[in-house]
Amino acid sequence: xxxxxxxxxxxxxxxxxxxxxxxxxxxxxxxxxxxxxxxxxxxxxxxxxxxxxxxxxxxxxxxxxxxxxxxxxxxxxxxxxxxxxxxxxxxxxxxxxxxxxxxxxxxxxxxxxxxxxxxxxxxxxxxxxxxxxxxxxxxxxxxxxxxxxxxxxxxxxxxxxxxxxxxxxxxxxxxxxxxxxxxxxxxxxxxxxxxxxxxxxxxxxxxxxxxxxxxxxxxxxxxxxxxxxxxxxxxxxxxxxxxxxxxxxxxxxxxxxxxxxxxxxxxxxxxxxxxxxxxxxxxxxxxxxxxxxxxxxxxxxxxxxxxxxxxxxxxxxxxxxxxxxxxxxxxxxxxxxxxxxxxxxxxxxxxxxxxxxxxxxxxxxxxxxxxxxxxxxxxxxxxxxxxxxxxxxxxxxxxxxxxxxxxxxxxxx
Numbered sequence: 001x002x003x004x005x006x007x008x009x010x011x012x013x014x015x016x017x018x019x020x021x022x023x024x025x026x027x028x029x030x031x032x033x034x035x036x037x038x039x040x041x042x043x044x045x046x047x048x049x050x051x052x053x054x055x056x057x058x059x060x061x062x063x064x065x066x067x068x069x070x071x072x073x074x075x076x077x078x079x080x081x082x083x084x085x086x087x088x089x090x091x092x093x094x095x096x097x098x099x100x101x102x103x104x105x106x107x108x109x110x111x112x113x114x115x116x117x118x119x120x121x122x123x124x125x126x127x128x129x130x131x132x133x134x135x136x137x138x139x140x141x142x143x144x145x146x147x148x149x150x151x152x153x154x155x156x157x158x159x160x161x162x163x164x165x166x167x168x169x170x171x172x173x174x175x176x177x178x179x180x181x182x183x184x185x186x187x188x189x190x191x192x193x194x195x196x197x198x199x200x201x202x203x204x205x206x207x208x209x210x211x212x213x214x215x216x217x218x219x220x221x222x223x224x225x226x227x228x229x230x231x232x233x234x235x236x237x238x239x240x241x242x243x244x245x246x247x248x249x250x251x252x253x254x255x256x257x258x259x260x261x262x263x264x265x266x267x268x269x270x271x272x273x274x275x276x277x278x279x280x281x282x283x284x285x286x287x288x289x290x291x292x293x294x295x296x297x298x299x300x301x302x303x304x305x306x307x308x309x310x311x312x313x314x315x316x317x318x319x320x321x322x323x324x325x326x327x328x329x330x331x332x333x334x335x336x337x338x339x340x341x342x343x344x345x346x347x348x349x350x351x352x353x354x355x356x357x358x359x360x361x362x363x364x365x366x367x368x369x370x371x372x373x374x375x376x377x378x379x380x381x382x383x384x385x386x387x388x389x390x391x392x393x394x395x396x397x398x399x400x401x402x403x404x405x406x407x408x409x410x411x412x413x
Contacts (some may be wrong), residue, residue, distance in 0.1 A: 002154065013361030046219075060112065065385070073346070075347055077362050082360075085402050087400040087402075089398045091112075093394025093396070093400060094109055094134055094381055098177075103115050103116070103124060106400055113127045117404070118387065127158065129282060131148045132200075134149065136181070140187060141203075147169075153168075153169060165206050169191075175220050176221050190230065193388050197212065198222060198240075212249070213234050219233055219234040220260070222242075223263050223265045229243065229244060233269065240283055257275035259273070262303040264305070268283070269290065270282045271325075274300065291328025295330060302353075310351075311324075318335060318357075321352075337355065338355040342355065342381055345408065353383070356379040360393060377395065379396040382394045
């Protein structure tokens with residue numbers, strides 16, 4: 001094992017019942033109108049049965065959208081957002097949703113896992129996890145996998161909501177599982193917990209294949225660097241790189257403070273943030289630490305969204321930071337009125353994120369100019385996801401919102 005050291009603008013507002021949009025003030029300038037031209041985000045009016053789907057991203061089966069946890073997709077952002085439907089969970093929603101084959105899966109602070117229809121928000125089933133669910137659901141085949149704060153990790157039938165199996169770990173589980181797919185087509189689960197252990201589990205019965213012990217909590221989901229390597233950070237302030245087949249340590253990289261969220265991978269490079277107010281880029285193969293970005297004395301609690309050009313990171317300084325992926329230099333920041341613990345979602349043209357001020361924001365990637373914002377009535381610490389034309393996010397008010405492209409409103413704030 002190797003070891004290395006160390007905006008402003010108008011918006012859309014909901015009333016106190018969070019049921020309707022009251023205002024439209026600013027929808028940004030020429031940059032936004034370019035985004036209004038026909039794109040992959042608009043339904044195709046064609047009778048050609050061979051035409052491509054209107055939306056590239058149809059499902060969201062795993063946290064941050066893929067095994068690399070990049071938080072970025074190729075679709076264009078929705079425009080003039082309107083609420084397609086809402087679902088009341090009955091308690092705060094602190095976790096991201098998952099979507100598979102037209103069904104949305106979402107956990108709540110009351111320990112309930114819900115399955116609802118993506119088309120209309122009607123409940124299909126609910127399952128009692130016994131404690132707060134902060135672990136994002138992971139969908140594989142006919143099963144939903146998730147953990148709860150009572151230390152249990154569950155496999156539930158995704159169609160019926162019946163329990164397949166459960167195991168009990170030594171502490172709560174706050175991160176979603178990742179999936180390793182082997183050459184023979186079989187799959188394994190990667191599950192991290194507050195007992196400091198990363199476990200590789202069987203999808204069939206939850207039996208442990210291997211385990212890797214760290215010195216403190218692991219609050220983030222491990223990311224796949226490639227078919228053979230895993231990367232994750234923890235409250236021990238270290239980045240860990242492991243062999244995916246047997247869990248043996250390949251490299252340990254010491255940072256200056258604990259890493260509270262998931263690390264994202266793009267083109268083999270790991271990107272993350274820590275409590276020392278740093279965003280970092282790390283290459284385990286050749287170069288080690290590529291760069292460190294520091295702006296103000298506020299920690300980064302969100303997970304990053306990464307694409308070819310940018311690393312987007314929310315901060316407790318109430319801003320979203322856009323960082324040049326190659327150089328680590330800051331490009332722009334966008335200011336909200338609350339902490340940005342909600343992990344951003346990067347579209348092809350914009351980045352969307354929530355804030356504890358209760359607003360959901362969409363800003364242009366190139367310059368950070370606001371495209372739209374929507375008030376959802378309660379603090380947002382969960383992260384937005386996207387599937388089949390709908391943008392989904394849960395609030396601390398207990399409402400799951402499904403947003404879609406609308407036609408705007410004539411009512412002014």
